[in-house]
Amino acid sequence: MPFKSILLAILMMYSVQGYTQNNIRDSLRIDSLKKVLQTQEDDTNKVNTLIELSKNLARSEHGENAFQYASNASLLAEKINFPGGKGKAVNLIGLIYRSQKNYPGSLHNYFAAIKIFEETGDNQQAGNTYLEVASILYYNVENYPEALQNCFSGLKCFEELGNNWEIADCHLLLGMIYNAQGEESTALKNLLEALKTFETIGDSIKVAYTDNVIGELYRNQGKYEQALQTHFVALKFYEALGSRGPNFGVAWTYGEIGEVFEKLGEKSLIEGDTLSASEKFAQALTYYERRLNLERVGNMGPSESSSNDLGNIYMQLSKISSPDIKAQRLLIAKSYLEKGLQASMAMGNKDGIKLSYQSLVKTDSMLGDYKQAFEHYRLYILYRDSLVNETATKKSLQLKMQYESDKKDAAAKAELQERNLIIAAILLLGAIALLVINRQRLKLKYRQKLLEQDKLRVEQEMESATEQLKMFTQNIVEKTSLIDKLEQQVKANEYNADKNQLIEELSHQTILTDDDWLTFKALFEKTHPGFFTKLKEQANDITVAEQRMAALTRLHLTTKQMAAVLGISPNSVNKAKQRLRLRVNLKPEESIEKLISEI
Numbered sequence: 259m260p261f262k263s264i265l266l267a268i269l270m271m272y273s274v275q276g277y278t279q280n281n282i283r284d285s286l287r288i289d290s291l292k293k294v295l296q297t298q299e300d301d302t303n304k305v306n307t308l309i310e311l312s313k314n315l316a317r318s319e320h321g322e323n324a325f326q327y328a329s330n331a332s333l334l335a336e337k338i339n340f341p342g343g344k345g346k347a348v349n350l351i352g353l354i355y356r357s358q359k360n361y362p363g364s365l366h367n368y369f370a371a372i373k374i375f376e377e378t379g380d381n382q383q384a385g386n387t388y389l390e391v392a393s394i395l396y397y398n399v400e401n402y403p404e405a406l407q408n409c410f411s412g413l414k415c416f417e418e419l420g421n422n423w424e425i426a427d428c429h430l431l432l433g434m435i436y437n438a439q440g441e442e443s444t445a446l447k448n449l450l451e452a453l454k455t456f457e458t459i460g461d462s463i464k465v466a467y468t469d470n471v472i473g474e475l476y477r478n479q480g481k482y483e484q485a486l487q488t489h490f491v492a493l494k495f496y497e498a499l500g501s502r503g504p505n506f507g508v509a510w511t512y513g514e515i516g517e518v519f520e521k522l523g524e525k526s527l528i529e530g531d532t533l534s535a536s537e538k539f540a541q542a543l544t545y546y547e548r549r550l551n552l553e554r555v556g557n558m559g560p561s562e563s564s565s566n567d568l569g570n571i572y573m574q575l576s577k578i579s580s581p582d583i584k585a586q587r588l589l590i591a592k593s594y595l596e597k598g599l600q601a602s603m604a605m606g607n608k609d610g611i612k613l614s615y616q617s618l619v620k621t622d623s624m625l626g627d628y629k630q631a632f633e634h635y636r637l638y639i640l641y642r643d644s645l646v647n648e649t650a651t652k653k654s655l656q657l658k659m660q661y662e663s664d665k666k667d668a669a670a671k672a673e674l675q676e677r678n679l680i681i682a683a684i685l686l687l688g689a690i691a692l693l694v695i696n697r698q699r700l701k702l703k704y705r706q707k708l709l710e711q712d713k714l715r716v717e718q719e720m721e722s723a724t725e726q727l728k729m730f731t732q733n734i735v736e737k738t739s740l741i742d743k744l745e746q747q748v749k750a751n752e753y754n755a756d757k758n759q760l761i762e763e764l765s766h767q768t769i770l771t772d773d774d775w776l777t778f779k780a781l782f783e784k785t786h787p788g789f790f791t792k793l794k795e796q797a798n799d800i801t802v803a804e805q806r807m808a809a810l811t812r813l814h815l816t817t818k819q820m821a822a823v824l825g826i827s828p829n830s831v832n833k834a835k836q837r838l839r840l841r842v843n844l845k846p847e848e849s850i851e852k853l854i855s856e857i
Contacts, residue, residue: 288314305335305343312350316357325354345374349387356390361398365391385415385424392431402439409435426455430468437475446475463503466495470514477518482525485518509552513567516545520571532578539578543571565598566614573621585625592621612641639733646729672704723784730778731813775806782809792857797841804841807834811854 291311298304308331315324328350335343352367368391375384389412395405413428433449436442449472456464469492476485489511496507523538550564572591576584595617602610615638622631679693783790793808794800800808810820821828839850 285318288318300334300338302335302338302340302343305331305338305340305347308334309343309346309350312347312354316350316354325351328354341374341378342380345371345378345380345383348374349383352387352390356394356398359398361394364394365399368394381415381419382421385412385419385421388412388415389424389428389431392435396431396435396438400438402435405435406432422455422459423461426452426459426461426464429455430464430471433475434471437478442475442479446472449475462495462499463507466492466499466503466507466511469495470511473514473518477514477521480521482518482522486515489515489518509549512545512549512552513563516542516549516567516571518542519545520567520574523574527574527577536575536578539571539575543568543575546571563598563610565594565601566610566617569594569598569621570617573617573624576624588621588625592618592625595621608641608645612638612645615641639736643729643733646726672700675700720784723781727778727781727785727813730781731815775802779809782812786812789857796853796857797843800841803834804838807831807838808854808857811835811838811851812857814851 288311291307291314295304295307295311298307308327312324312327312331315327328347332344332347332351335341335347348367349371352364352371355361355364355367368387372384372387372391375381375387388408392405392409392412395401395408399405409428409432413425413432416424416428429448429452433445433447433452436445436448449468453465453468453472456468469488473485473488473492476482476488493508493511493515496503496511499507519538519542523535523542526532526535526538546564546567550568553564569591572587572594576587576591579587595614599611599614599618602608602614615634618634619631619638622628622634676697679697779790789809789812790805793805797804806824807820810823815823817828817831820831824831826834835850842850842853844850844853
């Protein structure tokens with residue numbers, strides 16, 4: 259399970275546990291606040307009561323009413339000119355929107371709250387809200403540059419106040435954001451700074467949490483011994499905390515330790531040391547089973563990652579087992595992976611579903627069940643492409659909404675300015691010349707802004723098209739690789755009609771149809787503008803087939819990959835390339851690849 263997904267799942271799990279523990283207490287508090295509210299006049303006390311009632315409702319099973327009370331608090335605070343209450347109410351609305359996964363609405367209200375807090379000089383609330391914004395941008399929106407900017411704004415507020423606890427929280431989040439951007443040295447610097455502060459102030463829970471985050475970073479760097487040492491320190495803290503610590507702590511750390519041992523086993527396997535690999539995989543299995551046992555007794559919410567990790571480790575162990583034990587372990591692996599798949603489906607976790615199908619492809623292939631492997635591979639591609647399309651669609655929609663919003667705001671502002679100019683012209687005829695000049699300046703600025711927005715939109719659409727073309731090419735490579743592997747495995751066994759049909763079905767999965775070509779060409783033209791026009795300038799009578807060959811050559815595909823895409827033999831690809839050379843009048847010593855790359 260990806261690093262960031264693990265942390266977000268843990269945070270969500272912790273919130274659910276807190277809700278369960280406080281549910282009864284919150285219900286009593288809600289009834290009490292409602293009674294108090296009935297006797298209060300429209301003053302600051304009533305605003306505070308509304309806010310407190312909204313908070314308690316947000317944590318209860320009647321959370322749908324929380325928004326209404328927070329909105330009432332905001333309206334009343336504005337009516338009686340109580341900016342502090344207004345800021346807290348708007349901030350609470352942002353929190354409620356986040357719980358509903360309405361991140362644009364949440365961010366809009368958080369930024370409005372920050373503006374109020376800064377105007378009233380409330381650095382503590384401003385810093386807290388900046389940190390909340392940075393958290394949404396990191397975990398939910400994945401806008402890392404903006405997340406960094408807001409995290410630094412929060413850090414500045416806390417540094418002015420001298421609040422070491424919150425300063426450490428900022429460094430912890432900065433470390434995770436930098437890690438997500440691949441800036442591991444800067445990430446580690448911030449994480450160690452956070453760890454030092456947590457140790458100084460004696461926050462054992464945050465010390466253990468930060469140690470696990472640092473251990474994850476070490477593991478990704480291949481520093482497995484340092485990773486193990488750091489995770490064991492975290493485990494020691496969580497075990498010492500006992501019931502005073504978060505329920506997920508020990509189970510989470512078991513999983514982290516298991517993943518490090520699994521990486522060590524893979525390393526030993528690559529080096530040819532099967533004895534060491536067997537020992538490391540066995541240790542990984544032990545810690546994965548410990549985590550699963552804790553999950554079963556309620557010390558951590560059910561997680562698809564446990565089943566998937568156990569399935570993968572049994573698959574690894576099968577590689578160094580005797581034939582009879584290998585088959586048993588592969589069946590156990592498949593059983594766990596299927597449980598992980600069911601858990602991911604129940605949670606609606608498409609990324610987890612994709613990873614489960616990917617692992618099942620490997621297990622089925624090792625078991626010799628090639629038809630099932632192909633079916634799981636088809637589903638893996640389906641979910642992978644679905645995730646890519648969702649991301650692209652979401653990004654495109656966000657860009658469109660932002661563009662339209664900016665355009666509307668700019669137009670409204672220009673219209674307001676124009677109306678003001680007309681009124682001013684009527685009242686003060688002597689200022690007509692000055693007002694006209696000002697109006698022209700605003701229109702020019704408005705046009706320039708629209709041009710800049712259009713340019714930004716085109717650049718972002720270009721980026722999106724490039725990513726989709728990259729995924730298209732990657733899909734080709736992956737499909738070709740699987741086909742080769744399955745063909746070799748099938749051909750190594752006894753020949754029969756069913757296996758021949760399977761090879762035939764696999765081969766047809768990579769042929770670029772006319773519809774595929776139109777989709778591919780549209781993406782290609784976005785990422786390589788003018789390519790086909792320039793190609794026709796080189797050879798006015800170039801055929802569609804030769805255009806396809808030129809485009810695939812521009813993507814640096816191998817001859818074998820081109821053959822798989824076009825549904826022809828590698829020898830036919832070479833002949834097609836030769837025809838393309840003749841078409842563009844290329845000399846024998848000149849390279850067709852070089853010519854195509856320069857177009």
